[in-house]
Amino acid sequence: MVKSFQDIDIIDIDQDHMLGRVHSFENCTAIDGPGLRVVVFLQGCQFRCKYCHNRDSWDLHSGDLYTVAEIVEKVLPFASFLRASNGGVTVSGGEALLQAEFLTLLFKQFKKLGIHTCLDTNGYVRDQLWGEKLDALMAVTDHVLLDIKQVDDQKHIDLVEVSNANTLRFAKHLCKINKPTWIRHVLIPGYTDDGESIHKLGEFLKPLNNVQRVEILPYHRMGKTKWEEMNLDYPLGDLEPPTTESLTWVLAILKEYGLNVSA
Template identity: 40%
Template structure:
């Protein structure tokens, strides 16, 4: 008696090609639907609800990726899974990472780390790079900014170090929220104690997603918050560099 294996499916929002910011080289970036956090500065509120995404199988996604494989290989790139939050769909994410590795593609996982406990060791073994979004190093600010807790992200960072998974830190710089010198130094000291952090990317807060909030009929909480000036961005970069970290 034969048994039918059901294909692994997930919910995806969209995909895009990018260079430099989502991992090394030119990347096929897949945006998965659904996120447990509600970051005040989120540029993609249209990815928050998993049910709004399009259902797709791993084969569907790989078929799209295959169209770009020669180009990705030539450009020294690969595939990045992001969202939303890719670890909200851990089985789908794990299956995609495995297939990409089998295809000889460099893999990256962009995550807040809030659901890091859902990432199995096997999933992480198929991940060449983690882009870890640390929203704030101050517990109270993290809660106000995201609606979640900081501890899971720090625990995940420590676990990635133990497993030897390379990490790029992503830090969104929001004036009045994530620019506190003591909190920046605290994060710098924490990261300097890890052996797997290759770089820290300071991402200046922007309002390019404001029109999405308007389209969804929900308020953009930081509409009146200024974007950081170059001096502030450089000050924060210098703070991370002061801890021996490569900050960009």
């Protein structure tokens, strides 16, 4: 078994001179894709989610700089546990697609090591990524966690200040290439929990036969403290999480569309 990055037959590219901006790491979680996983949170995001729990990840120019080699070195001690659990590495953010070229190099290396790769993303694929660059990334991505925040475009803009057009286009593309995908949808009272929005979500997802699971994540206020530590006003104030009754109602609606839904 490979003991260190130096023992690996490096892919034929000058990857040591490409640097990625990393926000943080989380070891051996069971909620960010199949099995046990190491999660790499990349720095930078173009969305401005009112409920963001990693507010410090927005800045495109902060974070710590890492080479592919350095990230792989941090993951290797957990490799046997990841494989034994049918898990792997998930790269999240911030927004990982903002560093798509670096991510492709990283996933190529993990694939060489036989480690399952998962992309956790808001799905905002920039115009310049469509085509060969996106194809290269998807070729080394085993699984996608796609966060669809709102299917209604104006409500999406109200929530995150960005259109959902690229996200929905990417969702359809994942179906076209038959990429295994789990959908995540945060249930936020007053923003994403109305019947019209939930039915639209169900209608959108129903024909996407690559979608294996839809996870409804109840809104929480755990990010509020981080906003306050940064001397920023938390946009949702003291908004309460959704009730159990509301969550049950939403799950029932989505199940009507034949979706595998959980919370």
